[in-house]
Amino acid sequence: MIRRLILGAVLCLPWAALAKPPAGGVLCATYPSAPACxxxxxxxxxxxxxxxxxxxxxxALEPHLxxxxxxxxxxxxxxxxxxAALRAVEPEDSDGDGVTNLEELLRGTLPAxxxxxxxSAPGDCVAGQNPGYDIxxxxxxxxxxxxxxxxxxxxxxxAELQAFAARGDDNKREFIDAELxxxxxxxxxxxxDGQLWKLAHPKIRPVGSIKSGEDAGxxxxxxxxxxxxxxxxxQLDHHDAREVMTATYxxxxxxxxxxxxxxxxxxxxxxxEGRRAGNLxxxxxxxxxxxxxALPRNAASQSYRAYLGLDIxxxxxxxxxxxxxxxxxxxxxxxxxCAACHATLDPLSYPFRNYNGIAGAASARYVPGRxxxxxxxxxxxxxxxxxxxxxxxxxVRDLVEWAQVGANSDAFASAAVTDYWKLLVGHPPTAEEQxxxxxxxxxxxxxxxxxxxxxxxxxxxxxxxxxx
Amino acid sequence: MRPETxxxxxxxxxxxxxxxxxxxxxxxxxxxxxxxxxxxxxTPVAVARSTRNNLRFKGPERLTTDFAAALxxxxxxxxxxxxxxxxxTFVHTVTLGGVEPYQSGFYExxxxxGVTTPIAVERMxxxxxxQRVALDVSAPAAAVLFKGVGxxxxxxxxxxxxxxxxxxxxxLYQRGLQRDAEAEEVDAWIQLAADxxxxxxxxxxxxxxxxxxxxxxxxxxxxxx
Numbered sequence: 001m002i003r004r005l006i007l008g009a010v011l012c013l014p015w016a017a018l019a020k021p022p023a024g025g026v027l028c029a030t031y032p033s034a035p036a037c038x039x040x041x042x043x044x045x046x047x048x049x050x051x052x053x054x055x056x057x058x059x060a061l062e063p064h065l066x067x068x069x070x071x072x073x074x075x076x077x078x079x080x081x082x083x084a085a086l087r088a089v090e091p092e093d094s095d096g097d098g099v100t101n102l103e104e105l106l107r108g109t110l111p112a113x114x115x116x117x118x119x120s121a122p123g124d125c126v127a128g129q130n131p132g133y134d135i136x137x138x139x140x141x142x143x144x145x146x147x148x149x150x151x152x153x154x155x156x157x158x159a160e161l162q163a164f165a166a167r168g169d170d171n172k173r174e175f176i177d178a179e180l181x182x183x184x185x186x187x188x189x190x191x192x193d194g195q196l197w198k199l200a201h202p203k204i205r206p207v208g209s210i211k212s213g214e215d216a217g218x219x220x221x222x223x224x225x226x227x228x229x230x231x232x233x234x235q236l237d238h239h240d241a242r243e244v245m246t247a248t249y250x251x252x253x254x255x256x257x258x259x260x261x262x263x264x265x266x267x268x269x270x271x272x273e274g275r276r277a278g279n280l281x282x283x284x285x286x287x288x289x290x291x292x293x294a295l296p297r298n299a300a301s302q303s304y305r306a307y308l309g310l311d312i313x314x315x316x317x318x319x320x321x322x323x324x325x326x327x328x329x330x331x332x333x334x335x336x337x338c339a340a341c342h343a344t345l346d347p348l349s350y351p352f353r354n355y356n357g358i359a360g361a362a363s364a365r366y367v368p369g370r371x372x373x374x375x376x377x378x379x380x381x382x383x384x385x386x387x388x389x390x391x392x393x394x395x396v397r398d399l400v401e402w403a404q405v406g407a408n409s410d411a412f413a414s415a416a417v418t419d420y421w422k423l424l425v426g427h428p429p430t431a432e433e434q435x436x437x438x439x440x441x442x443x444x445x446x447x448x449x450x451x452x453x454x455x456x457x458x459x460x461x462x463x464x465x466x467x468x
Numbered sequence: 469m470r471p472e473t474x475x476x477x478x479x480x481x482x483x484x485x486x487x488x489x490x491x492x493x494x495x496x497x498x499x500x501x502x503x504x505x506x507x508x509x510x511t512p513v514a515v516a517r518s519t520r521n522n523l524r525f526k527g528p529e530r531l532t533t534d535f536a537a538a539l540x541x542x543x544x545x546x547x548x549x550x551x552x553x554x555x556x557t558f559v560h561t562v563t564l565g566g567v568e569p570y571q572s573g574f575y576e577x578x579x580x581x582g583v584t585t586p587i588a589v590e591r592m593x594x595x596x597x598x599q600r601v602a603l604d605v606s607a608p609a610a611a612v613l614f615k616g617v618g619x620x621x622x623x624x625x626x627x628x629x630x631x632x633x634x635x636x637x638x639x640l641y642q643r644g645l646q647r648d649a650e651a652e653e654v655d656a657w658i659q660l661a662a663d664x665x666x667x668x669x670x671x672x673x674x675x676x677x678x679x680x681x682x683x684x685x686x687x688x689x690x691x692x693x
Contacts (some may be wrong), residue, residue, distance in 0.1 A: 208570035
């Protein structure tokens with residue numbers, strides 16, 4: 001029966017998930033409640049150091065994968081054999097950290113990493129006398145202090161804490177929510193170099209020496225403050241956070257106090273409205289991540305990492321497409337060591353083919369026939385690069401659809417909430433925090449309709465945030 | 469008295485304090501008496517430990533804001549190296565857990581505090597406290613922390629255990645840690661004044677003010693949240 005279920009699961013998976021390697025999908029069909037499978041697929045590093053080399057957990061699995069069957073296994077044979085192999089090594093402790101493989105999988109730690117072990121569950125909390133903190137429960141005073149420090153950038157004063165202590169519990173909760181609303185209007189939160197800008201730094205990856213406009217560098221090429229403005233705008237005032245990827249408008253920033261305003265055009269931006277995809281097609285992104293390349297793999301992988309939380313360099317988010325990589329630009333990416341990632345990365349990059357990076361007067365623009373015009377001599381088949389591609393295993397006809405599919409994905413919601421979790425809780429969600437975390441990003445996507453402001457009210461009510 | 473001596477003395481005095489919510493813990497799991505967390509009288513103080521281990525370091529902006537508020541100093545003037553380079557937003561930014569994205573490519577804070585982070589924190593606390601003490605001593609009528617704390621001809625506190633000294637300690641705790649000082653903490657700081665006087669400095673009263681301010685602002689309770 002279980003084999004039928006797995007076979008059914010394999011056959012019913014999106015067709016791209018059937019593509020090689022199907023391991024993540026099969027593992028999630030076997031352990032659907034595993035934290036690595038909530039809104040995502042496990043990274044290849046769960047079983048591999050770098051595919052096809054296996055880590056200790058993968059090596060433990062291998063002898064149980066259809067023993068005696070000729071190698072290499074077909075995708076179908078692999079998919080059918082993997083569940084039994086996983087079951088066979090469940091009681092083992094492959095990395096020798098004292099926790100079985102099964103418990104590690106179900107609690108969200110890595111069965112091949114002895115440093116990755118489940119922490120004590122919140123239920124293990126042992127109460128005791130502590131005059132300062134309610135250490136085993138949500139502590140309203142602790143949460144109040146954190147909210148002021150996180151969103152206003154300062155501790156409450158002694159008098160403010162005295163006044164807070166005099167409130168009833170329900171009133172304290174209401175007051176904390178009101179303070180959150182007030183503080184998200186602060187310069188510390190929304191201003192230049194404030195907390196929202198800090199979240200944006202690794203996405204935008206500014207380089208001061210080539211900045212144009214305000215605070216221009218010595219070689220002014222593009223103005224990344226426009227990217228910060230759109231990012232901040234999408235996070236604030238109940239705007240739709242997805243628009244950081246999908247906006248066809250731009251955002252201007254006014255100061256003292258900081259305000260962000262949507263605008264249909266900016267003198268520093270050049271992509272026509274019908275070809276815009278938020279910060280993916282900003283002048284800075286094209287200048288910095290496309291630069292001079294024909295096939296902008298860097299632009300695609302950076303967008304994938306920044307907004308969907310999937311880092312191909314860490315073997316995350318690999319949805320290999322059959323027949324890929326085609327190696328249109330003759331870079332040798334069909335070599336086995338390269339193909340494991342490029343079967344995902346190259347079709348992820350094709351939709352960027354007509355977006356120019358640095359190209360004189362045609363910089364940072366959508367140029368139909370760009371490859372044919374500028375790069376036809378680079379490789380025999382290079383003009384065959386299609387504008388259609390694949391994202392998360394799903395076909396997309398161009399970059400605008402790429403951005404829409406990405407913005408509507410679970411990966412986007414999970415990545416957006418992870419950013420705030422790390423900022424406000426202080427670390428990525430742990431195995432013990434997974435239930436609260438998954439609830440949070442699902443409500444962000446559903447109930448809150450991608451309003452960061454509403455999501456933040458949920459976040460500060462979690463035990464992870466408010467229990468000392 | 470040399471600053472290093474002050475720092476060590478203050479740290480030792482602080483270690484003797486009880487009921488530090490963060491520093492004084494009971495190892496519930498092991499079921500053994502607390503180690504290194506005894507009151508001056510040697511009585512174990514049982515304060516239950518957080519099971520989440522989820523303290524966060526304030527970082528450059530919040531340290532600046534909180535220190536400046538505690539000392540009633542303008543944030544821009546709190547700490548400047550050689551009088552002109554801001555400690556938190558320029559010289560020690562990355563060390564203090566900040567970022568420097570535009571010129572150095574530090575897009576995310578370091579995942580852990582560095583070996584020099586405590587030095588930078590202490591630098592900021594000492595710079596701010598030195599200014600506050602100078603202002604309070606030179607203009608007693610407008611004093612913020614050490615209001616009414618008189619000095620005698622030898623530069624000592626006129627009354628080490630008197631109400632003005634106790635009030636100053638309370639003011640420091642309320643402004644710096646947003647709580648009242650425990651009786652044991654007040655006693656420890658008064659003892660520190662005696663220790664500093666015994667060490668034979670030329671201005672023991674001012675040194676005590678700086679030391680107690682520095683020790684409170686640079687304590688774990690002050691710099692983590």
